[in-house]
Amino acid sequence: MGTWEGLLTGLSFALQPGVLIYCLLGVLLGTFVGVLPGIGAMAAISLLLPITYYISAEAALIMLAGVYYGAQYGGAVASILMRLPGTPQSAVTALDGYPMAREGRAGPALFAAMVSSFAGSIIGIVVLVMLAGWLSRIAVAFGAADYAAMMVLGLVAASTIGSAKPAKGFAMIVLGMLLGCIGTDVNSGAMRYTFGQTELLDGVNLVALAMGLFGVAEVIGNVRDPERQAVARRIGFRQLAPTRDDLKRMAFPTLRGSGLGSFFGALPGTGSTLSSFLSYAMERRIARRPDRFGQGAIEGVAGPEAANNSASITAFVPTLTLGIPGDPIMALMLGALVIHGVQPGPMMLDARPEMFWGLVASFGIGNLLLLILNLPLIGIWVALLRIPFRWLYPAILIFICLGVYSVRGLTYDIVSVAVIGLAGYLLALARFSPALLLLGFVLGPLIETNVRRALLISRGDPMVFIERPISAAFVVAIACLLVLSAVQVVQRRRKGVPVD
């Protein structure tokens, strides 16, 4: 089946009322759980699984996929309005989205998030349709050495994120990596820093870490400082619509973010997180005034949001073309297919073309529904800021507890989010960037695992990082980036400009 023929078949399938309704249901629920911090797509999809037994495999997949990418839209809302990211990707959005909301520009921030999410998704769909075969070959060709080099590049590139001094940023990355060491080591099976607590065997709960560092810490900070509360309330409504200048600033970051997201999303693993951080770092690096970042730069919302949404679309490439789920949520969706007797894998495109093309068409329809649904909601979301803080803060804390508890149903995690929140508040007082901690936490263990795996496979030969072409390309990129940064520092010193 050719591409156009396929798309037409898919569209006519996905537009049937009996299928469309499940697409709508999926994206609605996705937005909803995305907005509720911490209660991610995972929890929503597990809830929906029993329903999928009673509908066709195609409709089930379209609905579950809707939850998956719909949650990406919703995730931006809580990050921008209340600094409550449930995932590392939305933590990036909070970096500039939340300062924008504090300046009374929550409306434009949400607008930027929604529109660039939509644009990112559409670009992701185009990439998926045009380059699926090529991307899936790259995904298989990626080995341990390549992953390791790619993630080191991500860390190096993103290490300038946050307004703190480089040394402080570096300290946060290292702290994140150390926290990431907690749990069972993949390579040796050794239990590290678990102190005999079974709950720590799989590591610190990522949702608890994200919500504690951002959400709880923010609530503590605001309660302690009534001045900040007053400011946020007075200027909550200054404007809802973006200015012409906003729109101009959004355009290119959205395109660049979509490109990054489309590529990295197709790699199984952390493509989405990595592309968000990379997009933010890239925008900051090429901006004329990098000091605006962290203070409410709309580019810092548009780029990463476009990146994580296009990544959430191309994440389906390995799942659909190879039957290899890139993350646990994808694995859950494939599980739903298996229950329907559909064997996911390289044969699926030929065996059930209506499933592949129907899903691709539903991406387009679903994202359009999301945009239509979310734009009018911006006013309502912003109105949330009007709720008196004595009601809002307890509610936020309750949502945080619910979200953290929903991951594994352990009260242990609720206690840990409180402890992490307190630590996060102290870090914020000292002006350390929690986003970098999160990045180090996610990438650190993966870098360790992949470096050690690569060396195991090469029987101990470190040349593997240079001999493999993909890895070598990343190593060269890392070297260039380091040289570039060094040159910049020297130049600024000469001119007497303080190093940021």
Added chain:
Amino acid sequence: MTNRITGRAALGCALALVAAPAFAQDSWPSGPLHVYVGFPAGSSPDTLARIITDPLAERLGQPIVIENRPGAGGVIGIQQMLANTGEDDLTFGTTINGPLTTASRMMGDTGFDVEEDIEPVTLIATSPLVLAVSTESGIEDLEAFVEAAGAEADAIAYGSVGQGSGSHLTAELFADEAGVDMLHIPFTSYAEVTTSIMGGEIDAGFMAPSAAMPHVEGGNMRMLGITSSEPFAQAPDVPVIAGQAGMPQDFRAELWNGFIAPAGTDPAVLERLNTEINEILAEPSVQEQLLAIGWQAAPGTAQEMEDRIAADTEMWGGVIDRIEAQ
């Protein structure tokens, strides 16, 4: 933790003894049952639990709530079952073999003692593993594989889903029986293992048949043998490893999944559950559902499950001993 649970179990025991005649026959179950599963909703062990508990709820006339408590390879699910045991025998669990056989060896302290704290009810199903290689490896059968692995130590690198996982221990058991040394590369999921095999980074892996089959159909992977003693209905063409390429006739390594209760549960309740679950497993529609997710129904008595736990604990313990000695 052990002490606390044992204390509770003892209390439960005492109460059960006092109250047993009254409620065992007449009023049990007096409310909804809670079945703890140590894996997330939608995972294979979770789906398996639901396939059994849906008809079970109908037969018992009470709803069954699945409590997903994922973590530590299923150990947290059992811990939570034990921690939430009430006095009216409504708390149970399903678990894979790991937490009951190898977990205490891998983790040191799991917080429970399998013999003292757990009552086996019945095995539910078993799943063999297949040995799979890339089609580009040129290895056509088990004989050739053993030969290639025997050429020199670590000539073959194989992937598993983690240190001490079924796929790791099975591979080491195989290597020991075949008299070869293979290089172990731990991953965290079958998706990663199959990608790495297809990318040519590693050579082989023992995995669930359902993890390998899509790639076999796609022409990228080949299954050389299966670890069950009989051919497996989900992959009937794959030859059993036992008796091939110099492997012993009784070679068998299977994952299993069973229904368990906290120690101190009324024996009449255990009996009733065993009967009901065995009847459910006898239904062809249930067997088909299980097979679709890679499990073969394995009904039996509580004693058979207890024997299986003991035999596997010893067998895998021996394998772990040899790995640690290296």
